[in-house]
Amino acid sequence: xxxxxxxxxxxxVDQGKLLVQKCRDCGTLRHPPLPMCAQCQSxxxxxxxxxxxxxxxxxxxxKHPSQPDAAARTVVLVDLEEGVRIVxxxxxxxxxxxxxxxxxxxxxxxxxxxPQFRPREPNSALEITQ
Amino acid sequence: MIPLSNTAIVGIGQTxxxxxxxxxxxxxxxxxxxxAIRDAGLKPSDIDGLVTFTQxxxxxxxxxxxxxxxxxxxxxxxxxxxxxxxxxxxVAAAAVASGAAKAVLIYRAFNERSGFRFGQPGSxxxxxxxxxxxxxxxxxxxxxxxxxxxSLWYQPYMHHFGVTNEDLGRYVVVAxxxxxxxxxxxxxxxxxxxxxxxxxxxxxxxxxxLLDCCQESDGGVAIIVTTLDRARDLPQRPAxxxxxxxxxxxxxxxxxxxxxxxxxxxxxxxxxGDDLWRQSGLQxxxxxxxxxxxxxxxxxxxxxxxxxxxxxxxxxxxxxxxAIGLAGQLPVNTNGGLLGEGYIHGMNNITEAVRQIRGTxxxxxxxxxxxxxxxxxSGFILQK
Numbered sequence: 029x030x031x032x033x034x035x036x037x038x039x040x041v042d043q044g045k046l047l048v049q050k051c052r053d054c055g056t057l058r059h060p061p062l063p064m065c066a067q068c069q070s071x072x073x074x075x076x077x078x079x080x081x082x083x084x085x086x087x088x089x090x091k092h093p094s095q096p097d098a099a100a101r102t103v104v105l106v107d108l109e110e111g112v113r114i115v116x117x118x119x120x121x122x123x124x125x126x127x128x129x130x131x132x133x134x135x136x137x138x139x140x141x142x143p144q145f146r147p148r149e150p151n152s153a154l155e156i157t158q
Numbered sequence: 159m160i161p162l163s164n165t166a167i168v169g170i171g172q173t174x175x176x177x178x179x180x181x182x183x184x185x186x187x188x189x190x191x192x193x194a195i196r197d198a199g200l201k202p203s204d205i206d207g208l209v210t211f212t213q214x215x216x217x218x219x220x221x222x223x224x225x226x227x228x229x230x231x232x233x234x235x236x237x238x239x240x241x242x243x244x245x246x247x248x249v250a251a252a253a254v255a256s257g258a259a260k261a262v263l264i265y266r267a268f269n270e271r272s273g274f275r276f277g278q279p280g281s282x283x284x285x286x287x288x289x290x291x292x293x294x295x296x297x298x299x300x301x302x303x304x305x306x307x308x309s310l311w312y313q314p315y316m317h318h319f320g321v322t323n324e325d326l327g328r329y330v331v332v333a334x335x336x337x338x339x340x341x342x343x344x345x346x347x348x349x350x351x352x353x354x355x356x357x358x359x360x361x362x363x364x365x366x367x368l369l370d371c372c373q374e375s376d377g378g379v380a381i382i383v384t385t386l387d388r389a390r391d392l393p394q395r396p397a398x399x400x401x402x403x404x405x406x407x408x409x410x411x412x413x414x415x416x417x418x419x420x421x422x423x424x425x426x427x428x429x430x431g432d433d434l435w436r437q438s439g440l441q442x443x444x445x446x447x448x449x450x451x452x453x454x455x456x457x458x459x460x461x462x463x464x465x466x467x468x469x470x471x472x473x474x475x476x477x478x479x480x481a482i483g484l485a486g487q488l489p490v491n492t493n494g495g496l497l498g499e500g501y502i503h504g505m506n507n508i509t510e511a512v513r514q515i516r517g518t519x520x521x522x523x524x525x526x527x528x529x530x531x532x533x534x535x536s537g538f539i540l541q542k
Contacts, residue, residue, distance in 0.1 A: 038293050060295045060417070066408060086313040086421070088362050090300030101300040103310060105416050113417055115310075117299050126317050140292050142299075 034061040036075045041141050044134050048112050050076040059112040080132030081148065082108035087124050106130055106145055119146045163437070165251040166389040166396035167540065169198025169382030170509040175344050175500030178272040179376035186378035187216040187267035188224040194380035195225070199393040200261060205382075207232040207259025209246045211266055211503065213239050221265065232259040236536075238412045240451055241426075243504030244536035248402035250383035251538075260384065266505045267378030275374055279303055296414045304453060305371060307413050309362040311421060312456040316365065318422035319471035323367060326455040327355035328477050330369050330497060333452075336484065337494025340520040344373060345498045370455040372496040379505035381512070395542070397515040400440070400528070402538035403433035424457075427464035427534035434530070435466075438539050442466040446526040447514045448482075448490050449507040451533035452497060458490065461532055484521050492521045504533050515540050 040047035048059045053070035064071055086105040102118040118130060130145040171193025173179070173186050181189075195202055202225045208218050212235045222230055234249045236242030243266070250262035270276060279302040292298070301307045315321065334350045337343035350369065358368040389396035405426040409417055418425055435441060442465060450461045459473035467488055468476040476482070482490035493499040493510035500506055513519040514526040527542045 034295060037295075041293075086310050086317075086416070088306055088309045088313065088365065090302070090306050090362075103300050103306065105310060115296050115299055115301065115414070115416065126314070142293070 033063050037061055040075060040077070041134060041143055046078045046080050046108075046114075046132050046143055047075040048078060048110070049073040057110060057112050059114060076110075078108050078110050078112070078132075080108070082106040082114075082130055082145075084118070084124065084126055084128045084130060085113060086126065087118065089121060104130070104145060114143075117142070117144045119144055159257065160255050160385060162248075162251050162255045162402060163398065163400055164386045165254050165383060166386045166398045167247070167381055167508075167512050168384055168389045168392050168394055168396055169194040169196075169200065169380075170512050171195070171197055171380045172342070172502070172506065172509055173267070173378045175342065175375045175377040175502065175506065176271075177344075177374070177376060179269055180272075183267050183269055183273070183378075184216050184220055184224065186269070186376070187214075187221055187265050187380070190267055190378035190380035191221065191225055191263055191265050194263065194382050197394065198261075198382040198384075200382065202226045203228050204261050205263045206230055207250065207253050207262035209234050209236070209250045209253075209262055209264045211235060211239065211242055211246070212237055214266055214268070216265065216267060232262070237406075238535065240453060240504040241412065241533055241535035243451065243508070244402070244531055244533050244538055245404050246505075247381070247383065247399060247508065247531075247538045248404060248536065250381075251399045251402055254383055254385050260388070262383045264381040264383065264505075265378065266380075266503050268503070269376040270501060270503075271374040271376050273376070277303055277305065277371070277374060301414070304413070305361045305366055308454055309365040311415055312365050312454070312460075314421040315424075315456065315460055319474070321456070321459060321474050323364060323370070324352070324356060325474040325478070326370050326459070327352050327367075328474070329455050329458050329482070330355050332477070332482055333491055333495045333498040336492050336521055337498025340493050340499060342520065343494040343499040344375065345494060365456065366454055369497070372453045373501045375500040375502060377500055377502050377506075379502045379509055381505070381508060395516050397512045397540040398542070400539045400541040401434040401437035403430050403437065404536045405429035405433070406535065423470065424460035424464040424534055427461045427532060427537075430532065430534065430537045431465040434537055434539050438541075440528055440539065445488065445528050445530045445539075447492055447511070447523050447529045448488055449492075449511045449529065449531040450490055450495070451504045451507060452491070452495050453501075455497065457534070461534060462490075464534070465530070465532065484523065489521075489523050492519060492523060507531055511540050515542050
């Protein structure tokens with residue numbers, strides 16, 4: 029994955045949007061960013077905004093992380109409802125369960141904005157914190 | 159052109175496995191290489207092909223200048239790191255089968271404890287060729303060591319099948335038992351109990367404790383591959399390469415292999431294993447010894463299942479039953495593996511497989527005829 033291929037993702041994060049690539053020719057979603065659609069080999073794609081709702085697929089507690097801060101962090105794999113999986117952090121370090129419903133929030137960490145996740149009630153309306 | 163299965167490993171060499179070699183990585187490579195060349199009954203001038211890892215720091219020309227090799231006509235490097243360790247054998251075998259080279263020297267040498275340590279925070283980024291950027295899809299979220307990176311991949315397996323850290327400990331006890339009677343192992347004479355394992359500190363809770371992690375080692379390993387025809391004129395009993403394959407799968411990643419739908423199945427090990435069974439005509443119950451790469455203990459469980467040695471989810475019971483011990487139905491990592499013997503990026507598991515075929519291993523399994531060596535993304539079978 030090249031830095032250029034993921035520029036759109038971080039531009040979306042700066043605008044409070046969680047974006048993935050959607051193939052303009054066959055509609056397949058893909059993440060992490062790649063230049064070509066694996067289904068139809070098209071180079072044409074649009075950035076599609078996701079709802080930000082999903083469920084935890086896997087998690088670990090990262091102690092003593094080197095960047096961007098030094099506090100223990102919960103690293104999660106989130107299965108988003110549109111069918112893509114993303115690596116992020118969960119703003120909770122205890123009582124984490126696989127399958128737990130979560131939703132995206134955007135936070136500044138050391139002056140840089142990242143998508144993060146927090147627990148949600150299974151059918152709560154999505155709030156995006158700008 | 160001959161079939162790939164008409165090739166063999168005819169020489170092996172290694173340095174001691176230590177925590178501080180006190181020598182350059184090039185010297186370790188040269189020492190292991192000349193040991194392998196002499197073990198094969200060859201001279202440096204007989205070597206005309208070279209294979210190593212993309213990550214190896216030892217330049218081909220510096221190594222051949224050290225060894226006194228006159229001309230190398232063919233070179234290759236395998237990708238990723240440990241996941242490409244078994245691919246070195248396939249690549250070397252393909253070269254001699256095609257006639258591109260007559261005798262290939264495979265080498266891997268590093269000071270992975272006293273020099274650049276893969277396990278340090280941030281090392282994984284450099285190791286993966288990562289760019290120093292304030293925002294990345296994986297590193298920025300705290301996935302900054304291999305233990306954390308791989309634990310996010312192990313968790314779905316352990317959760318799906320109810321595998322506990324204590325279950326993992328039962329593998330580690332066996333590996334350390336094997337190392338305890340292998341004089342080349344760093345943990346020679348130092349077996350552990352399950353309680354020792356359970357008392358070791360958490361590295362990534364709730365998956366990995368300290369004793370679930372492979373060692374950090376300094377050392378070098380080298381291996382010589384040539385044709386079976388030529389092997390018959392050489393002093394050592396040939397270890398025939400009965401099958402060799404790789405499983406570089408789409409929708410996957412070297413370190414961050416998170417994006418396939420079902421992570422409870424080790425898809426790469428299943429795919430490379432299926433190739434090996436097809437090529438060799440063998441089945442899992444034909445294998446006498448299995449050497450399975452374990453940067454961390456859960457990989458052994460996932461590999462045993464993916465290769466069909468037991469059913470999905472049953473590796474914990476298979477291991478608990480004693481099946482992978484020296485007297486079990488499938489002795490695994492008879493040298494102590496990367497946890498017990500040393501971590502030369504998987505290459506020391508290959509030399510152990512050769513010793514089992516020759517009948518010269520410290521923990522020799524009687525009449526070992528078929529030995530599987532696997533790292534999931536690449537693997538091969540040696541046959542007597």
